[in-house]
Amino acid sequence: MSAEKARKLEKRELQQQAQKRQVQVQVKKQPWITKKEKVLYSLVCSVVIACSTYVVSYASTMDSLNRDIQSIQKDISQQQVQNENLEYKVKELSNPDRIxxxxxENGLEIQKSEVKQANSLSEE
Structure with missing residues (x-):
C-alpha cells in the first residue's frame, strides 16, 4: 500500500505542479489595431487632410477672384454710364440751334441759315 500511496502522492504533486505552471504562464493579448493598420490609417488621414486643405484654399482663391471680377464689372458699368452721359452732353452741346x-449773342452775323455739324460733313 505504501507504493500506491507514493504513486498517488506523486500524481497529486505532478498535478499541483502542472496547475502552478499553468497559472504562471502569461497570455499576451494582440493589439486591436496592428502596426501596419496604424501606418495605413495615418497615411489615409494625412491624404484626407491634405486634400481638404487644398479644397479650402482653392475655394478661397476662387472666392477672392469672383470678388475681384465683380468689382471690375462694377467699375466697367460705372465707366459705361459716365461715357454715355458724356456722349449725350456732346450731342447736346453740338446742337446747331444752340450754336x-x-x-x-456774341455779335456774329449769320449769312446763311444753314448750319451743319462737323461730324455730318465728314460723313457726306
Whole structure:
C-alpha cells in the first residue's frame, strides 16, 4: 500500500505542479489595431487632410477672384454710364440751334441759315 500511496502522492504533486505552471504562464493579448493598420490609417488621414486643405484654399482663391471680377464689372458699368452721359452732353452741346444762338449773342452775323455739324460733313 505504501507504493500506491507514493504513486498517488506523486500524481497529486505532478498535478499541483502542472496547475502552478499553468497559472504562471502569461497570455499576451494582440493589439486591436496592428502596426501596419496604424501606418495605413495615418497615411489615409494625412491624404484626407491634405486634400481638404487644398479644397479650402482653392475655394478661397476662387472666392477672392469672383470678388475681384465683380468689382471690375462694377467699375466697367460705372465707366459705361459716365461715357454715355458724356456722349449725350456732346450731342447736346453740338446742337446747331444752340450754336446759332451763342453766335448771335456774341455779335456774329449769320449769312446763311444753314448750319451743319462737323461730324455730318465728314460723313457726306
Amino acid at each position: 446759332l444762338r451763342i453766335a448771335e
